[in-house]
Amino acid sequence: MKKIEISKICLSEEEIGAAVDVMRSGKLRQGEQCEAFEREFAQKVGAEYAVTSANGTAALHLAYLSFLQPGDEVLVPSFTFIATGSIVTMTGGRPVFCDIDPETLLIDLKDAEKRLTKRTRAISPVHLFGNPVDFTAIEDFARSHGLKVVWDAAQAHGATWRGRDVGSADDFVAYSFYPSKNMFVGEGGITCTNSRESYEKMYYMRSHGQTGKYCHTMLGLNYRMTDVEAAIGRKQLGRLDAMLAERRKNADALTRGLASVRGIRLQKTTPYGEHAWHQFCVSVDPADFGCGRDILAAKLKEKGIASGVHYPRGLHQQPIFEQLYGPQELPVTEAVAANILAIPVHHGLSPEDTGRIVEAVRECRI
Ligand SMILES: Cc1ncc(COP(=O)(O)O)c(C=O)c1O
Structure with a gap:
């Protein structure tokens, strides 16, 4: 009896070839492939900018590092993967867990509204299992309460709402390329944004806040993706x-x-x-x-x-x-x-x- 697995993680010959080419070139670190992947991914999803990173958790972290202050609260659906909430705590904020809609399994805004406080700074809707959250409802909610939106699209490559790709939304959209996901490069992540200012902060924070050779004008981490993964991602975008x-x-x-x-x-x-x-x-x-x-x-x-x-x-x-x-x-x-x-x-x-x-x-x- 043939076994039916829960996911299929199989790179195409083209993707393997692209990875091998990078390995042969010796240019293993973040470089031209990452830059090209960022451009092509942003174009595909309709975002202005994209920053590649080491994984989806890092993609969320870069978004929060660019604006969250200690003690800030973020509305997060309770029914999601740990990273949606933990990364808020790890950035010095507090995730405030909200209930979900029993049918769509997505954040319930009526419940979220009850949990607003003076400290609420952002909301993080999750397109759970690939089901897109209603953009307008979130955008109206965020606008009326002065919140940033950190969309967790780790599971939602290619999801659209009213024809709009989930990656085109403001303020931040974070994806994962973990092997079980709709796109898979090994480990990897990307954060899309339409704000030049947010893009620049995330861009520098991804690499120790280095704005010139050994010149650090802010603090950051090493969250870089390698060109091997980016080369796989570029080819995979095509399929x-x-x-x-x-x-x-x-x-x-x-x-x-x-x-x-x-x-x-x-x-x-x-x-x-x-x-x-x-x-x-x-x-x-x-x-x-x-x-x-x-x-x-x-x-x-x-x-x-x-x-x-x-x-x-x-x-x-x-x-x-x-x-x-x-x-x-x-x-x-x-x-x-x-x-x-x-x-x-x-x-x-x-x-x-x-x-x-x-x-x-x-x-x-x-
Ligand atoms: C909803 C959600 N958010 C964030 C992440 C984190 O992504 P990664 O595992 O690439 O760090 C995942 C991955 O499983 C996820 O499913």
């Missing part, structure tokens, strides 16, 4: 649309096959959004489906189908955040975390594979 088209086709097949299964709930795509399907997640209602998420995962494994739990708890339930900020209850996040399961949707699946996944999930219903 992003094709990979996304595969993901979307697979998601359509899974949706058609599973939407009517009792006890299974699918993530609702934001109205006017085009989902990038980094993950295809189902929420399992044990009462209606006959078994819970963990049993479904075990049964799928027996049938050779991998799955993953993203995420088993909200950030407010992470031991370190409970220790730092005390206990908190966010009912929607907690209910979703208890029941959610990601099933394969990646660009390497065939129609037979998606058919097998649908059948397998249906067979597991008791």
Whole structure:
């Protein structure tokens, strides 16, 4: 029985060739390839500027380093990967965890509004699993409360809302190129912005705040990407649309096959959004489906189908955040975390594979 993996991480011959060319040239550090990747990525997503970095966490960190002050608060959805929240703490701020919408699984602005204080400085919407957050709602919210927006697009390469690429938004858009993502170069990140001032700060802070040879006019870190990864990224940008088209086709097949299964709930795509399907997640209602998420995962494994739990708890339930900020209850996040399961949707699946996944999930219903 062929195993169906949860992601497909396979560089193309062209990407491998581009990486080898850089290795042969000996120019391994950040250089021409990174510069070209920044230009091409910014152009692709419709941003003015882009700064490559070592990973998606660094891409978020550079954004915060450019404006956040100690004690500032940032509104963050609780249902996301640790980095969305931890990087705020690591920059001296405080993430304020908000609940999510039960259908789109994205930040619930009504809940966020209740958590505004005099110290709130920014909001960090996450395009979770590739589902684009409604730009207008966030932009209106941010404008009316004087907030910066740090979009976490780590999972959303290619997602659009009303035809606008998520990368074109103000103020900062941070992506990851970790191997499981829609674009994958090894380790890598990029932060897009439309502000020249933010771009320059992030540009210098990425490399020790060096504005001239051994002249440091601000403090920074070494968050540089290497040209090997940038060369892979440049080539991969050329096949992003094709990979996304595969993901979307697979998601359509899974949706058609599973939407009517009792006890299974699918993530609702934001109205006017085009989902990038980094993950295809189902929420399992044990009462209606006959078994819970963990049993479904075990049964799928027996049938050779991998799955993953993203995420088993909200950030407010992470031991370190409970220790730092005390206990908190966010009912929607907690209910979703208890029941959610990601099933394969990646660009390497065939129609037979998606058919097998649908059948397998249906067979597991008791
Ligand atoms: C939502 C989200 N934010 C941030 C990151 C951090 O990216 P990286 O792992 O490249 O540091 C990830 C990666 O898993 C992520 O999924």
